[in-house]
Amino acid sequence: xxxxxxxxxxxxxxxxxxxxxxxxxxxxxxxxxxxxxxxxxxxxxxxxxxxxxxxxxxxxxxxxxxxxxxxxxxxxxxxxxxxxxxxxxxxxxxxxxxxxxxxxxxxxxxxxxxxxxxxxxxxxxxxxxxxxxxxxxxxxxxxxxxxxxxxxxxxxxxxxxxxxxxxxxxxxxxxxxxxxxxxxxxxxxxxxxxxxxxxxxxx
Numbered sequence: 001x002x003x004x005x006x007x008x009x010x011x012x013x014x015x016x017x018x019x020x021x022x023x024x025x026x027x028x029x030x031x032x033x034x035x036x037x038x039x040x041x042x043x044x045x046x047x048x049x050x051x052x053x054x055x056x057x058x059x060x061x062x063x064x065x066x067x068x069x070x071x072x073x074x075x076x077x078x079x080x081x082x083x084x085x086x087x088x089x090x091x092x093x094x095x096x097x098x099x100x101x102x103x104x105x106x107x108x109x110x111x112x113x114x115x116x117x118x119x120x121x122x123x124x125x126x127x128x129x130x131x132x133x134x135x136x137x138x139x140x141x142x143x144x145x146x147x148x149x150x151x152x153x154x155x156x157x158x159x160x161x162x163x164x165x166x167x168x169x170x171x172x173x174x175x176x177x178x179x180x181x182x183x184x185x186x187x188x189x190x191x192x193x194x195x196x197x198x199x200x201x202x203x
Contacts, residue, residue, distance in 0.1 A: 035067055045109065048102035050076050051132040056084070057091030060177050061141050068132040073099070079128055080106035082113055083121030097127055141178050148181035151188045156195030165193070 035054065042049045051068035076099045084094035098106060103125075110122050145166070152162035169180035184193060 035065065039067060042098065046098075046100050046102075046105045048100040048105055050099045050101055051134070052099065053097045053132070055096070056094045060091070061145060062137075063141075064135075064137045066132060066135045068134045073132040074130060075101040076128055076130075076132065077101050078103050078105050078125055080110055081121075081123040081126060085121060095121075099129070099132060144185060145177060145181040148184035151184050152193050152195075154188075155193040157193075161195065 035052075039052070042052070049069065050073045051066065054063075054065040054067075056063045078101075079097055079099050081095055081097040083092070084090050084096060085092040087094065098109075100106065106124060110124055114122050148166060149159065149162045152165055153159060157165060166177055166180045166184070169175075169183060170177050173180065173183075
């Protein structure tokens, strides 16, 4: 079994559609559920796997998921950081970092990822924390953005034009994407969000 190659495919599949909200509901992706298959594959490929940290920047909103294995993670000895700049819907600052307790664990995986994803932003052993604790930050704000996208889709926008509308609202009010999303979700039935009468169309 070509474990590194299968693991590479799991990573590629996970992130290809991760930042795209559901075209009908606009609901956010469940990051924790999405990481389950990847974590299982990592455990098979690297018995000394200790966890990962996923750092995404979606529409200027940072989201971080740390998933640590149960038990003591203070023996982390190696890491592999992979840039997610190749995912068109994510910011170039997005990345995922894997951790293990046996030095050299990720050497083969790094080589396969570099070849399969065409990524030059692979870093081995640059981030070795003293321990890893599971946590999830930033999802509530991302949920508001995806909810706003869903509202705009309900007013006739496509997913792309909904994202454009949010950015325009933010620029017009010198505010963040997060604040623009709150404006939309505060008045979801307003005719202002209709695709044929949107702010971007009127200006």
